[in-house]
Amino acid sequence: xxxxxxxxxxxxxxxxxxxxxxxxxxxxxxxxxxxxxxxxxxxxxxxxxxxxxxxxxxxxxxxxxxxxxxxxxxxxxxxxxxxxxxxxxxxxxxxxxxxxxxxxxxxxxxxxxxxxxx
Amino acid sequence: xxxxxxxxxxxxxxxxxxxxxxxxxxxxxxxxxxxxxxxxxxxxxxxxxxxxxxxxxxxxxxxxxxxxxxxxxxxxxxxxxxxxxxxxxxxxxxxxxxxxxxxxxxxxxxxxxxxxxxxxxxxxxxxxxxxxxxxxxxxxxxxxxxxxxxxxxxxxxxxxxxxxxx
Numbered sequence: 001x002x003x004x005x006x007x008x009x010x011x012x013x014x015x016x017x018x019x020x021x022x023x024x025x026x027x028x029x030x031x032x033x034x035x036x037x038x039x040x041x042x043x044x045x046x047x048x049x050x051x052x053x054x055x056x057x058x059x060x061x062x063x064x065x066x067x068x069x070x071x072x073x074x075x076x077x078x079x080x081x082x083x084x085x086x087x088x089x090x091x092x093x094x095x096x097x098x099x100x101x102x103x104x105x106x107x108x109x110x111x112x113x114x115x116x117x118x
Numbered sequence: 119x120x121x122x123x124x125x126x127x128x129x130x131x132x133x134x135x136x137x138x139x140x141x142x143x144x145x146x147x148x149x150x151x152x153x154x155x156x157x158x159x160x161x162x163x164x165x166x167x168x169x170x171x172x173x174x175x176x177x178x179x180x181x182x183x184x185x186x187x188x189x190x191x192x193x194x195x196x197x198x199x200x201x202x203x204x205x206x207x208x209x210x211x212x213x214x215x216x217x218x219x220x221x222x223x224x225x226x227x228x229x230x231x232x233x234x235x236x237x238x239x240x241x242x243x244x245x246x247x248x249x250x251x252x253x254x255x256x257x258x259x260x261x262x263x264x265x266x267x268x269x270x271x272x273x274x275x276x277x278x279x280x281x282x283x284x
Binding site for chain 1: 134183190
């Protein structure tokens with residue numbers, strides 16, 4: 001079981017490196033998912049109606065009804081491409097282009113980028 | 119996406135996988151069971167999400183650690199219990215005895231005669247009568263014990279040779 005201890009130590013070191021990168025070196029895009037990847041991931045989850053997984057991307061929980069509304073607004077699309085419009089260390093604005101429409105999300109950083117749904 | 123960031127994530131993921139797989143033991147590919155292969159596939163899939171930043175490096179680390187830790191616990195249990203070992207790795211099965219294939223064993227391992235012939239040819243055996251026992255091991259490798267006549271001569275055969283050669 002000594003090996004298990006080594007694996008646990010390796011994980012602790014990795015978590016330490018990630019925390020150091022975020023807290024000390026203000027990493028917002030390398031060891032954490034960048035805001036465009038988060039917005040893209042969220043949009044894909046909404047498009048495929050995986051509400052629980054979509055909720056994990058949100059800063060504040062919203063009702064499934066709200067996510068259904070968003071799904072209806074987005075329509076059907078195979079193309080999802082996100083682009084960062086602006087970004088500071090704490091906030092970001094991302095535009096996501098779909099087949100027929102586009103949507104903008106505000107994100108805020110709390111250990112990782114989270115989407116703030118209005 | 120910034121190439122430098124992709125490179126950093128790939129490097130961190132690579133080092134982390136290297137450290138955790140090294141920590142999990144010295145098993146080599148040849149010893150790998152089908153389940154080891156499955157674990158390798160899962161880890162290979164996880165690194166993809168990390169490199170393309172679909173998940174954070176910390177989440178990647180948590181997932182890899184969970185899989186490797188589970189694998190370690192199962193291997194530890196298998197090391198100490200024959201029952202767990204058989205459940206996890208299966209067991210070696212005699213697929214040929216005295217030159218005759220064991221039909222039930224072959225069916226159980228989903229092999230046909232052609233597959234068996236192929237595996238035997240890897241051992242340089244074309245004539246099945248040369249086989250005393252053939253076992254399909256846990257890691258899907260065929261072990262063959264040849265009949266005495268089919269084995270290469272050793273020092274122990276010297277008296278017999280002397281008898282035959284005046």
